Amino acid sequence: xxxxxxxxxxxxxxxxxxxxxxxxxxxxxxxxxxxxxxxxxxxxxxxxxxxxxxxxxxxxxxxxxxxxxxxxxxxxxxxxxxxxxxxxxxxxxxxxxxxxxxxxxxxxxxxxxxxxxxxxxxxxxxxxxxxxxxxxxxxxxxxxxxxxxxxxxxxxxxxxxxxxxxxxxxxxxxxxxxxxxxxxxxxxxxxxxxxxxxxxxxxxxxxxxxxxxxxxxxxxxxxxxxxxxxxxxxxxxxxxxxxxxxxxxxxxxxxxxxxxxxxxx
Numbered sequence: 001x002x003x004x005x006x007x008x009x010x011x012x013x014x015x016x017x018x019x020x021x022x023x024x025x026x027x028x029x030x031x032x033x034x035x036x037x038x039x040x041x042x043x044x045x046x047x048x049x050x051x052x053x054x055x056x057x058x059x060x061x062x063x064x065x066x067x068x069x070x071x072x073x074x075x076x077x078x079x080x081x082x083x084x085x086x087x088x089x090x091x092x093x094x095x096x097x098x099x100x101x102x103x104x105x106x107x108x109x110x111x112x113x114x115x116x117x118x119x120x121x122x123x124x125x126x127x128x129x130x131x132x133x134x135x136x137x138x139x140x141x142x143x144x145x146x147x148x149x150x151x152x153x154x155x156x157x158x159x160x161x162x163x164x165x166x167x168x169x170x171x172x173x174x175x176x177x178x179x180x181x182x183x184x185x186x187x188x189x190x191x192x193x194x195x196x197x198x199x200x201x202x203x204x205x206x207x208x209x210x211x212x213x214x215x216x217x218x219x220x221x222x223x224x225x226x227x228x229x230x231x232x233x234x235x236x237x238x239x240x241x242x243x244x245x246x247x248x249x250x251x252x253x254x255x256x257x258x259x260x261x262x263x264x265x
Contacts, residue, residue: 018076018137019146020249022200027207029082029245032238034211037089037154039219039238041097043231044090052102056094063087067147071140078249082242088147092154093212100159107163114156118205121148132197149201157208165213171225172217179210 020026044055066084073080096114099105105113125145126132137143165175183206190199219234220226229237 017135018070018073018081018143019134020076020078020081022134025245025249027203029242030085030204031207031211031214032242033082033085033089034154034157034208035215035218036086036235036238036242037093038158038212038215039231039234040086041090041093042219043235045094045097046231052094052098056091056098059087059090059094063091070147071143076253078246078253082246084147085150086239086242088151089154089208089211092151092208093158095155096158096162100162107159107167110159111156111163114152114159118149118152118156121145121152122201125149132201134200153205154208157205158212161209161212161216164209165216172213172220173225176210176213176217179206179213182206183210 041055041059044050044059045052050058063084066080066087070077070080070084096110099110099113100107122132125142129136129142129145134146137146161175161179164170164178165172170178183203186194186199186203186206190196215234215238216226218227218229219231221228
């Protein structure tokens with residue numbers, strides 16, 4: 001949960017982990033990726049008129065390719081990892097939107113459904129691996145559980161965020177503030193000695209509706225309670241910010257790897 005907690009297994013072990021360290025950069029990119037997931041899905045579906053079914057198939061195919069590359073990587077590669085996160089954010093949004101818009105399932109039902117699915121993934125993950133720590137994603141099986149959990153956090157966050165902002169008429173701006181407050185309380189609980197794995201996953205889940213509400217607030221028209229920046233402008237803005245951070249982290253990782261390898265010798 002901490003934005004700057006050292007990896008508990010040391011630098012050499014960190015090279016084997018297939019997911020990033022939990023730093024301030026991680027949380028910033030995670031929130032921006034969730035925002036892109038919301039606005040890009042709306043752009044592809046509504047603005048370009050691809051339709052939910054067509055764009056869902058295309059984005060799911062791209063996600064499969066990205067995850068295939070991610071699983072083949074022997075260590076954490078920033079560009080591969082965050083590409084998969086952005087795509088899984090879009091796909092998670094589309095899964096929720098398909099159930100609600102195409103099949104007429106209520107937001108209450110989808111929120112409960114995705115929450116239950118996420119709980120099943122966590123229970124199965126812990127039953128098999130005896131840990132839910134993101135610092136120990138060393139095997140393909142653990143990574144499989146990890147990405148399944150990520151998918152359902154995005155779908156759950158989409159449904160939960162829409163439920164609060166639209167169905168309960170709280171509004172995008174206030175919803176974003178409420179989700180940010182929950183994350184702040186979670187961080188405070190962590191600092192007071194709360195379980196780091198539990199607080200991490202609570203924060204991870206809540207950043208999804210925070211990003212979605214922020215994306216809707218920025219992109220939606222003023223008449224709907226937004227700032228009318230549009231889905232294109234909002235998506236490009238956050239994608240550029242993500243790209244800049246990924247380039248920076250890639251450069252920093254390249255500098256750190258030779259030092260870490262020397263320490264192992």
